[in-house]
Amino acid sequence: xxxxxxxxxxxxxxDQVYLHxxxxxxxxxxxxxxxxxxxxxxxxxxxxxxxLDHNFPPLNxxxxxxxxxxx
Numbered sequence: 001x002x003x004x005x006x007x008x009x010x011x012x013x014x015d016q017v018y019l020h021x022x023x024x025x026x027x028x029x030x031x032x033x034x035x036x037x038x039x040x041x042x043x044x045x046x047x048x049x050x051x052l053d054h055n056f057p058p059l060n061x062x063x064x065x066x067x068x069x070x071x
Contacts, residue, residue: 006041006042006045009041010034010041014033014034014037
């Protein structure tokens with residue numbers, strides 16, 4: 001499965017923001033919000049395409065030893 005198109009993701013996110021918050025956004029903040037969305041999408045694509053180090057245990061199964069905390 002390939003990565004989604006960056007422009008498509010940005011447009012979808014902007015559509016959702018505008019749909020829910022468009023009446024609250026002033027004209028002068030539109031560009032700032034669009035730039036923030038662009039950064040968010042870029043970071044998300046970078047995270048999704050990162051290679052995982054399989055030597056490190058998944059965070060959801062790691063539990064510290066109880067004896068360390070019982071002292």
